[in-house]
Amino acid sequence: MPKMIVSIDEVVIKEVQLTKDKTTLGRRPYNDIVIDNLAVSGEHAVLQMTGGEVFLEDLNSTNGTYLNGKAVKKQQLQNGDSIEIGKYKIKFVGDGVADNFDKTMVVKARPAAPPPARAGSPSSFGDSIGASAFHASIKVLSGAASGREVPLTKVVTTIGKPGVAVAAITRRQQGFVVHHVEGAGNPTLNGNPIKADPISLKNGDLIELAGTQMQFVQT
16 A cells, blocks of 8 residues: 655654545645645645556645655656655655565566477476576665565566666576666666666676665575
8 A cells, every 4th residue: 555654854754554545735634644834735735546556736835846856736656756845755655565675675576477388398487497497586785674685586576766777687597687677877787787688697796776786696
């Protein structure tokens, strides 16, 4: 379930889960998220949830609503987005985000459809990589989650911070590859840029992504 984390001067003062289609934000006490500050309008903004998407809309507030430093009227929220109202910051944490690194680092894994069976080869996906299956993980080397290991058990695992830098690690019969998916921040592999073309991973490789250093471990 998506939620909003309200803070001021980097001190969290409340967390609010988004359980309704519309969640209002403002200074008046009848709002769902009440911020008692003169910089906040009585009815400042509204969060609208449609399906799995959440939209932020400014309600013609006096001082405006800022998203990641830019004034907005209506904008879809992405995990990790920061809403700024006066001196308050409200962080959006999307639904289904795995808290594997820290509160802003996302790790998502998804299965893929089995590859077409070839003559003489096993028909199930699990068996198709069975004999050559690799046990691998990503070990976090820096940040709040330093020392944590994330097993690479799925076909595709995405890592990173949406809007900053996201990379995907894909499991293949020959091993694992990594490539850049989105974001202006350029991830690196052993100091070299990771681009859209897949790069093979080797045990001990160092990945730096969105300010977090990680190591690929394969056994």
